[in-house]
Amino acid sequence: MHDQVPFARRRRVPSEVECLSKSKRLETRAWASTLVVVVALRSTLLRSPGLGEAAHRLWKHSLLAASATQEIASELPPWETAGFLAGLLHDLGQLVVLGFVAELPAWQEDGSDPSAETVDKILDATHAPLGAMVLASWGFPEAFCEAVLTHHDSSQATENTISLAGAMELGHRIANQIEEGWPSDCGDLPEFLISLGARAGLDVDRLADVAAEAEANLEALTKLS
Numbered sequence: 001m002h003d004q005v006p007f008a009r010r011r012r013v014p015s016e017v018e019c020l021s022k023s024k025r026l027e028t029r030a031w032a033s034t035l036v037v038v039v040a041l042r043s044t045l046l047r048s049p050g051l052g053e054a055a056h057r058l059w060k061h062s063l064l065a066a067s068a069t070q071e072i073a074s075e076l077p078p079w080e081t082a083g084f085l086a087g088l089l090h091d092l093g094q095l096v097v098l099g100f101v102a103e104l105p106a107w108q109e110d111g112s113d114p115s116a117e118t119v120d121k122i123l124d125a126t127h128a129p130l131g132a133m134v135l136a137s138w139g140f141p142e143a144f145c146e147a148v149l150t151h152h153d154s155s156q157a158t159e160n161t162i163s164l165a166g167a168m169e170l171g172h173r174i175a176n177q178i179e180e181g182w183p184s185d186c187g188d189l190p191e192f193l194i195s196l197g198a199r200a201g202l203d204v205d206r207l208a209d210v211a212a213e214a215e216a217n218l219e220a221l222t223k224l225s
Ligand SMILES: [Fe+2]
Pocket: 090, 091, 127, 128, 151, 152, 172
């Protein structure tokens, strides 16, 4: 009796070219969905009446964080192609809060706007869980949502998520530092940024490279708008 089954379906081993083109297809699909989110987020933030100057600042911050997180995550499997989207969406909850704040005057007897201090307090308290909730309702992976939830303190993330959460927090803090002004001497960077970089395997020179790349990308992306 033959120990081979002549008509059994044999699994064909894909060639290297096929494997490469499959990973290319996955990469292309990831970039296509990223592009859709970029366009949707950009028109919501920049074209919605009533969201004000804060929406423009959020758009710029999101683009800087997207480029920085992409650089950081590009060597962190399995997140190599997720960094740009992760950085772009890390503060999505702020958009929800800005939309809510724009509606608030209609609910006030005198129609007044809430103070900037009140808006900041609402943003601080709610934007991370709100962003994670919205992304979960859109079907984003649990780890991605958890990274958004913990992006202000990635040490709170679970083991499966901590590398993406760390990249996202670092991308967000690099964007903040660019907005405040990147120091000409890297030794003048805040200690927390240096140690967060070290946790992700980036020394101060690499942090400066990532920041310079993010600024250059922001300029290029802004020209496209
Ligand atoms: Fe945030």
